[in-house]
Amino acid sequence: MEKRRLGTKPSWSGYSIGQAAQASGLTAKAIRYYEEIGLIPKARRRAGTFHAGGDRFYGDADIGRLRFIHHARLVDLSLTDIRELLKIADAGGCPSEHAVYGELLKRHIRAIDQRINHLLGLRTMVYGLLQRKGSSSGERCTWETCECMEAGPEAQSIQAERR
Helix, strand or coil, X not given: CCXXXXXXXXXXXXXXXXXXXXXXXXXXXXXXXXXXXXXXXXXXXXXXXXXXXCXXXXXXHHHHHHHHHHHHHHCCCCHHHHHHHHHHHHHCCCHHHCHHHHHHHXXXXXHHHHHHHHHHHHHHHHHHHHHCCCCCCXXXXXXXCCCCCCCCHHHXXXXXXXX
């Protein structure tokens, strides 16, 4: 078997899964998962390797698609949203040129804003818990009397927002 330096293209014109992972910023495990759920097409296989299926190998277009997915995950887009953008790209053209792209990103910003507001509320609650000391009745704390995690009415309003 031919020895190669890490990061160089093999002579069979493609990237191994490890090289594809390195080139795209993903892990080999993530690439296998994205293949399994259909975000990327089944990889071509190189025949003649030590196991029957052959080694996976990827072309430049595959690497581009993997990078797109990686960057979409970095901004926390869901796999459903990524799948939608990939469909647009597969139909031809850049997703950013379609109205769906803008709508999807605006929806994502609204979801981020909701999470930020939720986290700010949680921060306030936890800070309130930190300010409390001991049992309010002055007795030794037991499971029957413990109030150290009772955050008060603001906790119930935050919980209601999540429903």
